[in-house]
Amino acid sequence: MLAYQLDTSEEVLLQPEDLIISKTDTRGHITYANRTFMQIAGYEEHELLGKPHNLIRHPDMPRGVFRFLWQELKQGHEFFGFVKNYTSNGQFYWVFANITPDLNSKGEVKGYFSVRRRPSREAIRQVSEIYQKMLEIEQRSSGQEAPDRSLEFLQQLLQGQGVSYERFVMRLQAASK
Amino acid sequence: MTSKPINASLALVWPLWLALILSALLVVSAYLRQALSYELSISAILLPLLTLYARNQILPLNRALNVVVQVLVQAKSGELHHRVTQTKDLKQASSAAWAVNEFLDFVETYFKEVKLCFTRVNNNDFSREAKGIGLPRDFVESLNSINTAIHAIEQNVDFTQQNALTGRMHHLNIAHLRSDLHNSEQDLSAIQQAISGVNAIAEENSAIAKRSSLAIHAMSQQLHEATQNIAQLQQQAGMLNDASGSVEDAMRLISDIADQTNLLALNASVEAARAGEAGRGFAVVADEVKNLSNRTKGTAAEVGQVVTLLNKQVSQMLAGIEQSADLSQRVSTQLDDFLSLFEALECSAGQTTKKVADVQVYSDSAAGRISHVIFKQSIYAVLEDVIKGEKCGASLPVESDTAKCSKYHDLNERLNQLAMGFVQQEIGSDELLKGLEVVEDKSRSLMAVNR
Numbered sequence: 001m002l003a004y005q006l007d008t009s010e011e012v013l014l015q016p017e018d019l020i021i022s023k024t025d026t027r028g029h030i031t032y033a034n035r036t037f038m039q040i041a042g043y044e045e046h047e048l049l050g051k052p053h054n055l056i057r058h059p060d061m062p063r064g065v066f067r068f069l070w071q072e073l074k075q076g077h078e079f080f081g082f083v084k085n086y087t088s089n090g091q092f093y094w095v096f097a098n099i100t101p102d103l104n105s106k107g108e109v110k111g112y113f114s115v116r117r118r119p120s121r122e123a124i125r126q127v128s129e130i131y132q133k134m135l136e137i138e139q140r141s142s143g144q145e146a147p148d149r150s151l152e153f154l155q156q157l158l159q160g161q162g163v164s165y166e167r168f169v170m171r172l173q174a175a176s177k
Numbered sequence: 178m179t180s181k182p183i184n185a186s187l188a189l190v191w192p193l194w195l196a197l198i199l200s201a202l203l204v205v206s207a208y209l210r211q212a213l214s215y216e217l218s219i220s221a222i223l224l225p226l227l228t229l230y231a232r233n234q235i236l237p238l239n240r241a242l243n244v245v246v247q248v249l250v251q252a253k254s255g256e257l258h259h260r261v262t263q264t265k266d267l268k269q270a271s272s273a274a275w276a277v278n279e280f281l282d283f284v285e286t287y288f289k290e291v292k293l294c295f296t297r298v299n300n301n302d303f304s305r306e307a308k309g310i311g312l313p314r315d316f317v318e319s320l321n322s323i324n325t326a327i328h329a330i331e332q333n334v335d336f337t338q339q340n341a342l343t344g345r346m347h348h349l350n351i352a353h354l355r356s357d358l359h360n361s362e363q364d365l366s367a368i369q370q371a372i373s374g375v376n377a378i379a380e381e382n383s384a385i386a387k388r389s390s391l392a393i394h395a396m397s398q399q400l401h402e403a404t405q406n407i408a409q410l411q412q413q414a415g416m417l418n419d420a421s422g423s424v425e426d427a428m429r430l431i432s433d434i435a436d437q438t439n440l441l442a443l444n445a446s447v448e449a450a451r452a453g454e455a456g457r458g459f460a461v462v463a464d465e466v467k468n469l470s471n472r473t474k475g476t477a478a479e480v481g482q483v484v485t486l487l488n489k490q491v492s493q494m495l496a497g498i499e500q501s502a503d504l505s506q507r508v509s510t511q512l513d514d515f516l517s518l519f520e521a522l523e524c525s526a527g528q529t530t531k532k533v534a535d536v537q538v539y540s541d542s543a544a545g546r547i548s549h550v551i552f553k554q555s556i557y558a559v560l561e562d563v564i565k566g567e568k569c570g571a572s573l574p575v576e577s578d579t580a581k582c583s584k585y586h587d588l589n590e591r592l593n594q595l596a597m598g599f600v601q602q603e604i605g606s607d608e609l610l611k612g613l614e615v616v617e618d619k620s621r622s623l624m625a626v627n628r
Contacts, residue, residue: 021286113258170304
């Protein structure tokens with residue numbers, strides 16, 4: 001019911017100069033959000049600080065994508081991905097997200113740094129279709145293993161194209177700005 | 178990330194407190210001296226109020242300044258991840274805090290991009306591009322330059338890998354080339370030895386053919402003389418045959434004369450008988466003549482028999498001589514054939530010797546050339562090792578005996594000099610290269626000539 005409402009809601013478009021930046025602690029709780037974030041997502045600073053980052057998660061996003069995100073971050077890798085977020089007033093916005101672990105001088109992860117840039121429209125078009133299929137898989141699967149199933153689908157899809165996930169998203173982002 | 182403000186507010190507002198205490202003291206002392214006026218009372222009340230107002234205004238600013246300063250100090254020490262948060266509390270100073278935050282956002286994003294790219298580059302992954310979009314222009318340009326640089330590094334790595342590959346191949350090739358050349362040199366020297374052997378044999382053949390030819394020539398001459406002798410013998414035998422014929426005629430004449438003499442003696446004895454006594458003596462003579470003629474006839478018959486025998490033998494001898502002449506004629510023809518055969522053999526042996534001598538010249542030339550090439554390759558190998566720093570105090574190759582005796586000896590010496598100079602760092606790479614080019618030029622023109 002909620003998804004239906006959101007589908008019909010308006011999209012907020014990022015501008016090329018927009019750079020959404022946020023930081024979280026190791027548990028994913030927001031410790032910093034820049035003003036672009038606040039303006040686009042429609043939150044005040046105090047509404048964000050200390051809140052889990054999935055506050056802005058859009059229900060159209062398959063959980064498998066976030067499963068992969070955490071897999072990558074836990075291995076100390078950075079993550080790139082197209083993410084659909086939603087704003088405080090029910091609108092949505094697409095971003096090309098890059099999340100990296102923040103390491104202290106001892107090399108321990110003490111938080112995550114996320115930069116969101118304007119995504120290419122072609123990427124959103126293609127990714128939306130894939131996410132839709134992943135969502136369908138998740139809806140058919142039982143709760144706990146749903147993200148694994150949809151992630152398997154994504155990985156098989158990419159394997160079929162003979163391309164790594166990162167190369168795939170990079171290529172999509174480079175396709176047309 | 179929340180930052181702890183430096184607690185310097187008390188330190189900053191202490192003059193206000195001092196002023197407040199002083200004004201209170203002034204009011205009390207004025208009151209004690211009963212000099213407290215209406216204006217003074219007002220100002221005594223206003224002053225603390227003003228002081229409090231000023232404190233409330235200054236404190237947030239002061240706190241914001243502290244937080245901003247702290248974040249900047251941390252940034253200065255390299256910790257770019259700190260930010261000023263809870264900016265609402267900072268009131269009008271919050272815009273300063275956001276300016277700092279956003280500046281740090283850009284700087285941190287920029288450095289993250291650079292770091293992430295180069296971390297991957299260090300692992301030979303050149304797929305990660307630095308993303309400038311959203312950053313200020315200077316940052317974008319800088320990141321673009323970094324992308325260009327990464328691309329250049331990638332090409333360089335590719336090139337280096339290719340180079341390393343071709344280098345390894347080159348090394349393999351050269352190593353094998355040298356051993357191949359060395360084998361060829363050994364083969365050539367074996368060929369040279371074999372050719373020397375062939376040459377000796379050819380010369381010997383030539384000499385033997387010459388000697389055989391001479392011997393046959395002598396034999397032929399001797400045979401010729403023998404043939405002439407046989408012809409003479411034949412002639413003389415013919416003459417003897419003729420002579421025996423004459424003897425037979427003579428014998429027949431003698432036999433005829435003896436017959437007539439016998440007849441005469443018979444007639445004489447008949448006439449003597451007719452004469453009787455008177456003719457008795459004469460009859461004795463006639464008898465004697467008759468006896469004599471009979472003996473003559475008998476002797477002539479014996480001689481005739483001997484001559485017939487002789488004649489037969491001479492005829493046999495003539496037939497034998499004729500056979501001999503025939504035989505010697507045939508032998509002579511065969512000897513002539515032999516002679517021309519040996520002459521041809523001598524000629525071809527001579528030609529063989531000449532050809533072999535030519536081959537020897539070619540093979541000497543090839544051997545010299547190969548030993549020169551081997552020497553060059555060995556020098557280049559040492560130079561390569563020295564340039565790569567794989568060999569310090571490398572020992573230079575020694576010229577083979579073949580190389581020493583070849584027309585390339587001077588060039589080889591020059592190469593050795595150049596390499597020695599370079600190894601001992603007496604000459605630089607430019608001079609080395611120039612020298613090598615000159616040597617290679619001369620080497621090429623020397624090799625263009627076949628002998």
